[in-house]
Amino acid sequence: MDFTFTEEQLMIRDAARDFARNELLPGVIERDEKQKFPAEQIRKMGELGFLGMMVSPDYGGSGLDTVSYVLAMEEISKIDASASVVMSVNNSLVCWGLEHYGTEEQKQKYLPRLAKGEILGAFCLSEPEAGSDATSQKTTAIDKGDYYILNGTKNWITNGGTASIYLVIAQTDAGKKHHGINVLIVEKGMEGFEIGPKEQKLGIRGSDTHSLIFNDVKVPKENRIGEDGFGFKFAMKTLAGGRIGIASQALGIASGAYELARAYSKVRKAFGTEICNHQAIAFKLADMYTQIEAARHMVLKAAWDKDNGKDYDLSGAMAKLYASQVAMDTTIEAVQIHGGNGYVKEYHVERLMRDAKITQIYEGTSEIQKIVISRSLLKD
Ligand code: CAA
Numbered sequence: 001m002d003f004t005f006t007e008e009q010l011m012i013r014d015a016a017r018d019f020a021r022n023e024l025l026p027g028v029i030e031r032d033e034k035q036k037f038p039a040e041q042i043r044k045m046g047e048l049g050f051l052g053m054m055v056s057p058d059y060g061g062s063g064l065d066t067v068s069y070v071l072a073m074e075e076i077s078k079i080d081a082s083a084s085v086v087m088s089v090n091n092s093l094v095c096w097g098l099e100h101y102g103t104e105e106q107k108q109k110y111l112p113r114l115a116k117g118e119i120l121g122a123f124c125l126s127e128p129e130a131g132s133d134a135t136s137q138k139t140t141a142i143d144k145g146d147y148y149i150l151n152g153t154k155n156w157i158t159n160g161g162t163a164s165i166y167l168v169i170a171q172t173d174a175g176k177k178h179h180g181i182n183v184l185i186v187e188k189g190m191e192g193f194e195i196g197p198k199e200q201k202l203g204i205r206g207s208d209t210h211s212l213i214f215n216d217v218k219v220p221k222e223n224r225i226g227e228d229g230f231g232f233k234f235a236m237k238t239l240a241g242g243r244i245g246i247a248s249q250a251l252g253i254a255s256g257a258y259e260l261a262r263a264y265s266k267v268r269k270a271f272g273t274e275i276c277n278h279q280a281i282a283f284k285l286a287d288m289y290t291q292i293e294a295a296r297h298m299v300l301k302a303a304w305d306k307d308n309g310k311d312y313d314l315s316g317a318m319a320k321l322y323a324s325q326v327a328m329d330t331t332i333e334a335v336q337i338h339g340g341n342g343y344v345k346e347y348h349v350e351r352l353m354r355d356a357k358i359t360q361i362y363e364g365t366s367e368i369q370k371i372v373i374s375r376s377l378l379k380d
């Protein structure tokens with residue numbers, strides 16, 4: 001068993017760390033406060049190759065492995081989880097889905113610009129009445145021969161207002177249940193496609209979340225990804241990898257909070273000594289670091305599974321379930337270690353605590369991860 005990273009993986013991690021400190025940290029509090037999308041920072045991330053990390057260089061990507069991706073995700077998430085969800089959706093859901101299941105024409109048309117961050121993508125599965133219960137799609141894509149007519153509403157879509165292309169999952173043949181679902185590439189500006197108001201959120205407030213409304217949108221058949229009826233499998237297979245990305249986001253939020261808490265405990269004094277000298281505080285740090293290391297191993301194992309052609313449904317779901325719980329526990333303790341300062345914005349930990357919560361909800365809630373995990377364990 002080899003626990004060492006390659007030179008390249010370390011270089012990517014360090015580049016992401018430098019970028020996060022130099023480009024994301026300044027202004028992160030203001031963006032959170034004003035719900036401001038980090039447009040300029042995302043543009044730079046695209047130029048540096050962070051938005052198409054695993055995309056083949058043939059399609060303009062960085063051609064890196066999943067381990068490099070999760071290392072970079074952790075570093076970006078330590079500082080700005082709003083930027084990292086944009087990164088995660090673009091990389092793991094949109095680029096990966098297109099590269100693995102798209103036609104050559106679709107890949108040539110969209111991937112190079114997505115991978116460089118010239119355009120962003122969105123992944124549109126959830127609906128007002130189909131979140132966890134994702135097979136209950138109400139959005140319809142009626143087959144009209146050369147095109148589909150798309151009608152319905154998607155909810156809580158990340159990059160909803162800022163994306164240029166949208167992978168929309170919709171029901172074509174309700175009689176076939178989930179085997180009658182398709183995934184279509186919808187472009188911003190198509191007639192009948194409307195973007196709803198931006199959601200006002202608890203955390204990841206810099207990210208751009210909207211509902212999307214489709215009213216008789218005519219989508220050419222060449223915009224369908226995969227065979228007729230492949231849409232639900234597409235969503236599940238794509239999300240299996242996406243969950244590794246969100247697990248690394250959770251890990252980053254946790255380790256960011258831990259680093260801040262550790263540093264604070266070494267300078268803040270109470271009862272004549274730095275608070276880290278009180279065992280109650282030192283033991284909190286010990287617990288936080290132990291849990292973070294365990295989560296890191298799980299995230300890296302899932303990434304390694306993906307890179308080595310192993311099944312990663314189970315390891316990815318377990319990594320997300322565990323790392324998101326660690327993100328919640330660690331950020332709450334980081335606020336506690338900061339005392340009153342933990343409750344005010346300039347110390348960052350209250351934001352990390354708010355950001356942590358979403359990692360237990362999106363890309364499958366923790367309860368859904370337990371369904372995925374237990375079904376995998378009980379499978380013959
Ligand atoms: N790979 C391939 N196929 C899979 C699969 C996987 N990982 N998981 C399920 N499937 C297939 C099943 O094999 C089945 O197909 P067959 O009938 O041909 O065998 C089909 O999908 C339906 O599976 P189930 O019968 O298990 O379906 P279910 O209704 O019991 O639900 C579920 C399964 C796992 C709970 C699923 O509905 C689910 O994942 N729900 C959560 C949805 C989710 O994660 N949404 C995230 C939206 S994106 C997002 O959130 C992005 C963001 O925030 C940034």
Ligand code: FAD
Nearest residue numbers: 123124125126131132133156157158361362363364365367
């Ligand atoms: P529900 O499914 O209504 O669940 C409510 C509660 O019931 C949860 O605790 C859930 O775990 C529990 N529950 C449901 N079913 C079961 C069960 N069978 N057993 C046990 N417990 C159960 N979606 C996209 O498609 N694309 C995106 O880009 C995207 N981005 C998002 C960004 C944000 C900020 C948010 C908040 C959401 C985003 N989502 C996105 C949607 C997200 O994936 C869903 O919110 C999530 O899958 C849960 O669905 P729901 O909200 O409908 O909750």
